[in-house]
Amino acid sequence: MGKPIKIRAKVKGDISEVKALMPHDMESGLRRDAETNELIPAHYITELVAEHNGEIVMTAYWGPAVSRNPYVSFSFTGGVAGDTIKIHWEDNQGDSSTTEAVLK
Amino acid sequence: MNNKILLLSVIIGLFAGGGATAGPEEDRTAMLEYYTGRFPDVPLQEFANGLYAFDEIAREQWIEMEDFPPYEIAIEDGQALFEARFANGKSYADCFDNGGIGIRQQYPYFAADLGEVVTLELAINQCRAANDEQPLPYLTGDLAAISAYMSYTSRGNTINVEVPQDNPSALAAYESGKQYYYTRRGQLNFACMSCHVQSAGLMLRADRLSTTLGHATHWPVYRAKWGETGTLQNRIIECNSQVFAKPLEPQSIEYRNLEYFLTYMSNGLELNGPASRR
Amino acid sequence: MNKLSILLVACAFLLPGCGQETVSSGSPEHAGGSSFAEIYAAAEQALAVAEAKRNVWSRTEGLLRDAKAADADGRTDEAIALATEAKLQAELASVQADTEAETWRTRVLSN
Amino acid sequence: MKVHRRLVLKGTLALSAIAAWPRLLLAARPDSAFSANDADKAIADLFGQTPLDSDQVKMKIPDIAENGAVVPVTVSTDLENVESISIVVVNNPTPLAAVFLLTPRSIPSVSVRIKMGQTSQVRALVNAGGNLYSTSKDVKVTIGGCGG
Numbered sequence: 001m002g003k004p005i006k007i008r009a010k011v012k013g014d015i016s017e018v019k020a021l022m023p024h025d026m027e028s029g030l031r032r033d034a035e036t037n038e039l040i041p042a043h044y045i046t047e048l049v050a051e052h053n054g055e056i057v058m059t060a061y062w063g064p065a066v067s068r069n070p071y072v073s074f075s076f077t078g079g080v081a082g083d084t085i086k087i088h089w090e091d092n093q094g095d096s097s098t099t100e101a102v103l104k
Numbered sequence: 105m106n107n108k109i110l111l112l113s114v115i116i117g118l119f120a121g122g123g124a125t126a127g128p129e130e131d132r133t134a135m136l137e138y139y140t141g142r143f144p145d146v147p148l149q150e151f152a153n154g155l156y157a158f159d160e161i162a163r164e165q166w167i168e169m170e171d172f173p174p175y176e177i178a179i180e181d182g183q184a185l186f187e188a189r190f191a192n193g194k195s196y197a198d199c200f201d202n203g204g205i206g207i208r209q210q211y212p213y214f215a216a217d218l219g220e221v222v223t224l225e226l227a228i229n230q231c232r233a234a235n236d237e238q239p240l241p242y243l244t245g246d247l248a249a250i251s252a253y254m255s256y257t258s259r260g261n262t263i264n265v266e267v268p269q270d271n272p273s274a275l276a277a278y279e280s281g282k283q284y285y286y287t288r289r290g291q292l293n294f295a296c297m298s299c300h301v302q303s304a305g306l307m308l309r310a311d312r313l314s315t316t317l318g319h320a321t322h323w324p325v326y327r328a329k330w331g332e333t334g335t336l337q338n339r340i341i342e343c344n345s346q347v348f349a350k351p352l353e354p355q356s357i358e359y360r361n362l363e364y365f366l367t368y369m370s371n372g373l374e375l376n377g378p379a380s381r382r
Numbered sequence: 383m384n385k386l387s388i389l390l391v392a393c394a395f396l397l398p399g400c401g402q403e404t405v406s407s408g409s410p411e412h413a414g415g416s417s418f419a420e421i422y423a424a425a426e427q428a429l430a431v432a433e434a435k436r437n438v439w440s441r442t443e444g445l446l447r448d449a450k451a452a453d454a455d456g457r458t459d460e461a462i463a464l465a466t467e468a469k470l471q472a473e474l475a476s477v478q479a480d481t482e483a484e485t486w487r488t489r490v491l492s493n
Numbered sequence: 494m495k496v497h498r499r500l501v502l503k504g505t506l507a508l509s510a511i512a513a514w515p516r517l518l519l520a521a522r523p524d525s526a527f528s529a530n531d532a533d534k535a536i537a538d539l540f541g542q543t544p545l546d547s548d549q550v551k552m553k554i555p556d557i558a559e560n561g562a563v564v565p566v567t568v569s570t571d572l573e574n575v576e577s578i579s580i581v582v583v584n585n586p587t588p589l590a591a592v593f594l595l596t597p598r599s600i601p602s603v604s605v606r607i608k609m610g611q612t613s614q615v616r617a618l619v620n621a622g623g624n625l626y627s628t629s630k631d632v633k634v635t636i637g638g639c640g641g
Contacts, residue, residue, distance in 0.1 A: 126492035134492035310635030
């Protein structure tokens with residue numbers, strides 16, 4: 001089970017802006033352990049889905065080139081304060097995480 | 105009063121070793137004048153932002169990072185750890201003034217009973233020991249997270265490190281930190297000051313060197329190079345390695361004294377930790 | 383620039399590329415004809431002195447480890463060269479600590 | 494995983510009825526594009542067409558990256574009917590970094606932080622109205638000292 005996602009979602013006029021920070025190692029699979037010199041296995045988020053009140057507003061597919069502890073921000077129309085934002089990710093090792101937040 | 109002054113002059117005489125030795129306040133003033141003279145356009149509190157005070161390109165990226173900085177993960181983890189109860193039912197709040205909230209500006213301080221400098225990180229483990237808990241590793245992880253949370257609650261407070269003038273051991277600890285700071289070491293034969301005083305603001309390979317003024321205001325730091333949040337001493341260890349000097353043990357007397365001196369140099373600046381750095 | 387600085391700077395140029403453990407080739411006939419064991423012991427001794435002064439360079443211990451490995455591997459010349467370099471580093475670190483014990487004061491800003 | 498894929502499908506079905514953008518209505522992660530070790534191959538694999546340079550695609554990315562491990566990028570556009578935004582780092586071992594699928598409710602602007610192994614051209618691709626547009630920028634990555 002992945003760690004919870006930190007979400008900030010704010011509505012201004014008709015535009016809702018969502019910013020999210022996900023604790024995740026995002027290992028590329030190309031780095032070596034400093035002590036053992038062994039390759040550290042790839043471990044990165046591959047898919048991310050954002051929903052507003054149950055409707056998908058953004059889907060992302062990622063490779064290992066997204067930074068450690070990924071940050072993403074996106075915006076959509078039609079949200080009002082109090083609505084639910086849900087973000088879900090899955091990674092290449094089968095871990096996942098889902099967090100809900102309230103649009104403010 | 106007169107006795108104190110007499111004692112003080114004896115102490116100063118002891119450390120002067122023949123040459124003139126300035127006290128902490130003169131050291132701080134000299135440093136302040138040096139940097140404000142060299143960077144006349146940088147407002148004082150901006151020195152707390154390290155190289156971002158004078159590197160525009162880096163600053164822009166840093167501001168973007170600060171919009172949703174990865175150290176927020178450490179603050180959140182740190183708060184949960186800070187508020188958790190020890191096996192004996194007590195918690196960190198029981199160990200610190202004001203329940204541990206908004207107190208970072210008091211650290212490091214010279215503990216007269218111990219006869220040593222106590223940093224906030226050392227105090228966190230002292231608290232654990234007093235409650236029969238195992239110590240935490242000093243550089244990153246849970247302890248850095250707790251420290252990050254405690255810094256966060258102290259943001260905006262003015263650093264106020266004291267070197268009690270009536271305690272020769274405190275002054276000796278400060279002097280030892282100052283000596284470490286100015287001493288060349290490692291295969292590259294660099295002192296802290298070689299980079300951060302003489303060459304502050306200049307490039308060393310791809311890095312722009314920060315000023316000593318403000319070095320102690322913003323810890324712990326999420327450093328992109330580390331990919332995690334670490335304490336000031338984690339950075340000092342890295343500095344040692346960069347000049348090919350074998351680092352000392354975390355929270356060794358030398359490092360604590362150095363942190364004492366370094367933090368004193370930032371007296372008067374506001375705490376702004378935790379922070380993100382390249 | 384004092385002698386120590388020159389020596390140290392010269393030594394810095396001998397630094398191999400970051401993180402690489404390159405090895406200088408040992409001369410087949412080393413001065414004095416000391417055995418590896420003798421040089422290694424002397425290097426360990428010099429390192430202990432530097433350690434007591436809390437001033438060890440970061441690559442010295444690695445050089446000694448590599449020296450031991452090279453010796454165990456039968457690469458005696460290389461082992462001797464590595465141990466000699468470790469000894470030199472430890473000695474320089476000691477000299478550095480001694481010199482700095484007073485010279486640091488000359489750099490203090492408030493002077 | 495399955496539930497999630499189904500959700501994505503549901504979200505994109507409505508769109509697929511409007512126009513034929515076959516390769517881009519991804520019901521699943523385009524794994525082959527992500528594993529391509531050449532930028533052009535990755536783009537061809539993903540879109541099946543060559544992008545047109547367009548000043549309507551805007552990319553905010555530093556000229557000199559502070560640290561290649563964390564390079565902030567924002568891609569936005571004035572184009573209408575934006576279906577996806579993608580980011581490609583040409584000199585990375587696997588150049589395709591991220592694909593964002595938008596919806597009719599999306600504001601066509603996304604921000605993300607990416608890794609860059611070395612100095613490279615970075616390309617932003619916007620798929621809108623069945624066409625592929627792009628802009629690119631050279632980003633200098635300096636290495637921060639030994640072992641950086």
